[in-house]
Amino acid sequence: xxxxxxxxxxxxxxxxxxxxxxxxxxxxxxxxxxxxxxxxxxxxxxxxxxxxxxxxxxxxxxxxxxxxxxxxxxxxxxxxxxxxxxxxxxxxxxxxxxxxxxxxxxxxxxxxxxx
Amino acid sequence: xxxxxxxxxxxxxxxxxxxxxxxxxxxxxxxxxxxxxxxxxxxxxxxxxxxxxxxxxxxxxxxxxxxxxxxxxxxxxxxxxxxxxxxxxxxxxxxxxxxxxxxxxxxxxxxxxxxxxxxxxxxxxxxxxxxxxxxxxxxxxxxxxxxxxxxxxxxxxxxxxxxxxxxxxxxxxxxxxxxxxxxxxxxxxxxxxxxxxxxxxxxxxxxxxxxxxxxxxxxxxxxxxxxxxxxxxxxxxxxxxxxxxxxxxxxxxxxxxxxxxxxxxxxxxxxxxxxxxxxxxxxxxxxxxxxxxxxxxxxxxxxxxxxxxxxxxxxxxxxxxxxxxxxxxxxxxxxxxxxxxxxxxxxxxxxxxxxxxxxxxxxxxxxxxxxxxxxxxxxxxxxxxxxxxxxxxxxxxxxxxxxxxxxxxxxxxxxxxxxxxxxxxxxxxxxxxxxxxxxxxxxxxxxxxxxxxxxxxxxxxxxxxxxxxxxxxxxxxxxxxxxxxxxxxxxxxxxxxxxxxxxxxxxxxxxxxxxxxxxxxxxxxxxxxxxxxxxxxxxxxxxxxxxxxxxxxxxxxxxxxxxxxxxxxxxxxxxxxxxxxxxxxxxxxxxxxxxxxxxxxxxxxxxxxxxxxxxxxxxxxxxxxxxxxxxxxxxxxxxxxxxxxxxxxxxxxxxxxxxxxxxxxxxxxxxxxxxxxxxxxxxxxxxxxxxxxxxxxxxxxxxxxxxxxxxxxxxxxxxxxxxxxxxxxxxxxxxxxxxxxxxxxxxxxxxxxxxxxxxxxxxxxxxxxxxxxxxxxxxxxxxxxxxxxxxxxxxxxxxxxxxxxxxxxxxxxxxxxxxxxxxxxxxxxxxxxxxxxxxxxxxxxxxxxxxxxxxxxxxxxxxxxxxxxxxxxxxx
Numbered sequence: 008x009x010x011x012x013x014x015x016x017x018x019x020x021x022x023x024x025x026x027x028x029x030x031x032x033x034x035x036x037x038x039x040x041x042x043x044x045x046x047x048x049x050x051x052x053x054x055x056x057x058x059x060x061x062x063x064x065x066x067x068x069x070x071x072x073x074x075x076x077x078x079x080x081x082x083x084x085x086x087x088x089x090x091x092x093x094x095x096x097x098x099x100x101x102x103x104x105x106x107x108x109x110x111x112x113x114x115x116x117x118x119x120x121x122x
Numbered sequence: 123x124x125x126x127x128x129x130x131x132x133x134x135x136x137x138x139x140x141x142x143x144x145x146x147x148x149x150x151x152x153x154x155x156x157x158x159x160x161x162x163x164x165x166x167x168x169x170x171x172x173x174x175x176x177x178x179x180x181x182x183x184x185x186x187x188x189x190x191x192x193x194x195x196x197x198x199x200x201x202x203x204x205x206x207x208x209x210x211x212x213x214x215x216x217x218x219x220x221x222x223x224x225x226x227x228x229x230x231x232x233x234x235x236x237x238x239x240x241x242x243x244x245x246x247x248x249x250x251x252x253x254x255x256x257x258x259x260x261x262x263x264x265x266x267x268x269x270x271x272x273x274x275x276x277x278x279x280x281x282x283x284x285x286x287x288x289x290x291x292x293x294x295x296x297x298x299x300x301x302x303x304x305x306x307x308x309x310x311x312x313x314x315x316x317x318x319x320x321x322x323x324x325x326x327x328x329x330x331x332x333x334x335x336x337x338x339x340x341x342x343x344x345x346x347x348x349x350x351x352x353x354x355x356x357x358x359x360x361x362x363x364x365x366x367x368x369x370x371x372x373x374x375x376x377x378x379x380x381x382x383x384x385x386x387x388x389x390x391x392x393x394x395x396x397x398x399x400x401x402x403x404x405x406x407x408x409x410x411x412x413x414x415x416x417x418x419x420x421x422x423x424x425x426x427x428x429x430x431x432x433x434x435x436x437x438x439x440x441x442x443x444x445x446x447x448x449x450x451x452x453x454x455x456x457x458x459x460x461x462x463x464x465x466x467x468x469x470x471x472x473x474x475x476x477x478x479x480x481x482x483x484x485x486x487x488x489x490x491x492x493x494x495x496x497x498x499x500x501x502x503x504x505x506x507x508x509x510x511x512x513x514x515x516x517x518x519x520x521x522x523x524x525x526x527x528x529x530x531x532x533x534x535x536x537x538x539x540x541x542x543x544x545x546x547x548x549x550x551x552x553x554x555x556x557x558x559x560x561x562x563x564x565x566x567x568x569x570x571x572x573x574x575x576x577x578x579x580x581x582x583x584x585x586x587x588x589x590x591x592x593x594x595x596x597x598x599x600x601x602x603x604x605x606x607x608x609x610x611x612x613x614x615x616x617x618x619x620x621x622x623x624x625x626x627x628x629x630x631x632x633x634x635x636x637x638x639x640x641x642x643x644x645x646x647x648x649x650x651x652x653x654x655x656x657x658x659x660x661x662x663x664x665x666x667x668x669x670x671x672x673x674x675x676x677x678x679x680x681x682x683x684x685x686x687x688x689x690x691x692x693x694x695x696x697x698x699x700x701x702x703x704x705x706x707x708x709x710x711x712x713x714x715x716x717x718x719x720x721x722x723x724x725x726x727x728x729x730x731x732x733x734x735x736x737x738x739x740x741x742x743x744x745x746x747x748x749x750x751x752x753x754x755x756x757x758x759x760x761x762x763x764x765x766x767x768x769x770x771x772x773x774x775x776x777x778x779x780x781x782x783x784x785x786x787x788x789x790x791x792x793x794x795x796x797x798x799x800x801x802x803x804x805x806x807x808x809x810x811x812x813x814x815x816x817x818x819x820x821x822x823x824x825x826x827x828x829x830x831x832x833x834x835x836x837x838x839x840x841x842x843x844x845x846x847x848x849x850x851x852x853x854x855x856x857x858x859x860x861x862x863x864x865x866x867x868x869x870x871x872x873x874x875x876x877x878x879x880x881x882x883x884x885x886x887x888x889x890x891x892x893x894x895x896x897x898x899x900x901x902x903x904x905x906x907x908x909x910x911x912x913x914x915x916x917x918x919x920x921x922x923x924x925x926x927x928x929x930x931x932x933x934x935x936x937x938x939x940x941x942x943x944x945x946x947x948x949x950x951x952x953x954x955x956x957x958x959x960x961x962x963x964x965x966x967x968x969x970x971x972x973x974x975x976x977x978x979x980x981x982x983x984x985x986x987x988x989x990x991x992x993x994x995x996x997x998x
Binding site: 032033034037038049050051052054055058059070073074076077078080081082083 | 146153155156159176185
């Protein structure tokens with residue numbers, strides 16, 4: 008049975024993959040995560056999540072170009088699938104709907120700051 | 123520059139690669155490198171390294187860790203592939219595969235059968251828990267320079283061992299000799315084999331009691347029945363406390379039932395045990411026999427702190443010390459010793475006081491045959507698989523060219539070989555289960571496949587491993603070493619060097635099978651020779667009835683008249699022993715001119731006057747006993763062997779004195795006749811000097827059936843008479859010719875088994891030869907085609923193809939003949955009456971094997987020679 012619910016970390020990673028586009032591979036995503044959130048994360052943890060998201064069908068991957076700083080090794084580039092996009096949107100819509108039901112915050116949505 | 127000097131920590135990298143999924147290695151290593159070099163630049167090399175370690179450790183996640191060793195999962199696939207290819211190869215060459223698997227399966231089946239037979243023999247008597255401490259007391263004596271060994275012992279010795287040597291023994295158990303007795307209860311009378319034994323016996327032999335206990339023989343009027351005997355006598359009723367009569371004279375009560383003893387125990391035929399004391403009560407004379415009358419058996423269990431050797435040396439003079447008054451007996455020097463139970467079965471033969479083995483020789487013989495047959499099958503397998511593998515040199519080349527490494531090729535050949543070995547093993551197990559009943563019949567055993575025996579499986583496993591490795595070693599190690607370029611170009615000539623070991627193996631094969639065949643022929647020759655030996659009396663139509671109970675007493679005259687009146691019987695006489703065995707043997711004979719140092723020991727037999735006519739004595743000199751002639755009651759009829767001992771020109775009328783006559787009052791006897799030697803004991807040994815005289819102590823009724831009457835009619839008529847006159851005894855008779863034939867049973871069994879195995883050996887060898895011949899013919903297809911084109915005839919081609927094999931077989935015959943001669947001659951030495959080994963045995967065998975070889979090879983040779991050369995030359 009495929010898990011379709013997104014965890015918080017997964018959601019961020021999925022978004023980062025979308026943000027990075029062509030340059031979305033494990034190391035870059037981990038770097039981006041650290042710079043965007045200020046929290047540190049290991050490449051392994053990122054990779055593991057990417058792998059999980061791929062298994063769920065939210066991501067797909069293929070081997071990309073090799074570069075010198077990688078010792079001539081290729082990188083695995085991740086891209087969001089249509090399903091991944093839909094799940095992200097659903098997640099956002101769901102939260103929006105919740106926000107709107109919350110009278111104190113209604114109208115002054117500050118999505119990113121809640122973290 | 124700094125960047126180039128600092129590289130990621132090698133150890134961390136190594137560890138990472140150890141556990142990381144192989145398909146992730148590239149991207150992960152790349153990512154880590156990138157991170158590392160950025161860290162080197164932004165932080166410090168040291169921190170970068172620490173971070174690298176940190177990153178590596180964070181890859182210890184389920185998704186990233188390889189499931190199992192990736193190289194082994196790959197190898198699994200490869201092995202699967204090897205087996206698949208191997209299987210396809212087998213199916214592609216069905217003929218070869220059949221020969222290969224079939225031959226090996228037969229060989230293994232023979233080895234397994236022989237293996238369980240040998241195992242069964244070695245397990246003999248181990249059913250008894252204390253078998254390691256149990257022994258039988260035996261007695262050596264020396265007469266006329268030769269030491270004899272005997273198991274009969276005097277009654278007083280048993281008492282002596284119990285009183286004076288008791289600290290060496292846990293048990294001392296006197297016993298009667300195992301014999302047939304009549305058990306009767308209610309209306310039932312059944313003849314059964316039984317043993318009278320002192321009350322310690324059941325415990326010593328650890329009988330497995332179903333009812334009652336080991337102390338069941340404490341009361342003299344008791345009996346322990348085997349389960350089968352209890353069922354036979356009482357059906358499903360509880361046998362305990364039931365009353366029985368033994369031989370119509372001894373009253374006993376059932377005090378226990380024991381589990382039947384398995385076939386591979388000394389007492390397996392014994393259906394009941396009764397107390398020795400009962401035997402003594404019924405036969406009062408037993409107690410008054412001193413140390414000089416040997417008639418019973420003594421079994422002992424030694425105590426824990428001693429050994430057989432120590433106990434033997436303690437008791438060795440136990441008889442000698444008590445017979446000092448008898449100079450003659452002292453001169454025989456009776457020495458007693460212990461024969462351990464473990465050796466009763468396999469080491470039962472004695473020559474001049476030394477144990478010469480016995481059945482163990484047969485165990486060795488068949489062990490060797492088994493190994494040989496197995497060896498033959500393995501040789502086949504090796505020969506064929508090496509021969510076949512040469513065809514696959516190209517395959518090796520291609521596999522190498524597309525990237526196979528040598529190790530993989532080695533694995534491939536080994537796995538194919540194991541595939542065949544495993545298939546053969548399965549086949550062998552099927553063959554064994556199918557033939558076990560037949561084999562049990564032949565070997566008169568009750569063996570089973572030891573499915574639950576760990577050693578069996580362990581042995582099989584190692585054997586399979588060995589066969590698989592040895593037979594595949596040539597293709598695996600040699601072929602895999604080829605340079606692919608040369609192989610594919612065809613510049614490597616495979617097989618020239620390989621044919622030499624192959625030839626040696628073929629020679630070895632035919633040497634073994636040739637030797638086996640010669641051996642078998644000579645075994646049969648020996649049996650035939652002994653069977654054709656003149657026996658000195660007439661076996662056909664001679665019926666024998668043992669008088670086992672007192673009911674026979676005083677009935678002789680009535681019986682005789684009634685039997686003669688039926689017309690089915692021409693003569694009847696009684697005797698102390700059967701004509702097919704020597705029951706009594708005595709010393710104390712003297713005559714004029716006898717060397718005083720010579721100890722005269724004769725087989726003795728009391729008879730009634732009609733005996734000679736009944737059994738058909740053939741007189742050389744003198745005359746038979748005549749009814750009513752008084753002087754004949756102190757007369758002797760001698761056999762030729764006895765007459766030769768006497769050293770008289772003409773023994774008729776000479777007088778022989780006998781100081782301990784048995785069953786008669788006379789003490790000096792006149793020789794009235796000499797008869798041709800009667801073969802009473804083993805047909806393979808010299809006939810014992812024997813004297814016949816008129817006397818009591820008669821145990822057997824001998825009946826000569828009228829040759830005009832059919833045997834079945836006669837037996838029916840005789841039975842009616844017996845039933846009427848002696849109703850208390852079951853009518854239990856034996857035929858002399860059948861009893862005599864039993865003397866050949868052991869040799870016949872060996873002969874039959876040996877012939878089966880040698881036939882299998884030659885079949886296996888021929889299978890191999892057939893395979894090789896067809897392979898060679900196939901390999902030389904082109905050569906044959908060319909020969910044909912330039913004018914060779916079919917006959918010439920046939921001889922070209924057959925010649926090689928014929929030479930090999932001839933060589934092996936030359937090796938096999940002296941080898942077989944040596945062993946068979948040794949075997950024959952154990953028989954005093956033995957056949958000559960003539961050279962024509964070897965000639966015939968060689969010729970026979972040659973014929974079989976030619977038949978085997980010719981089929982392929984002629985097929986190849988008849989082939990149309992256009993076809994064989996067209997390809998390529």
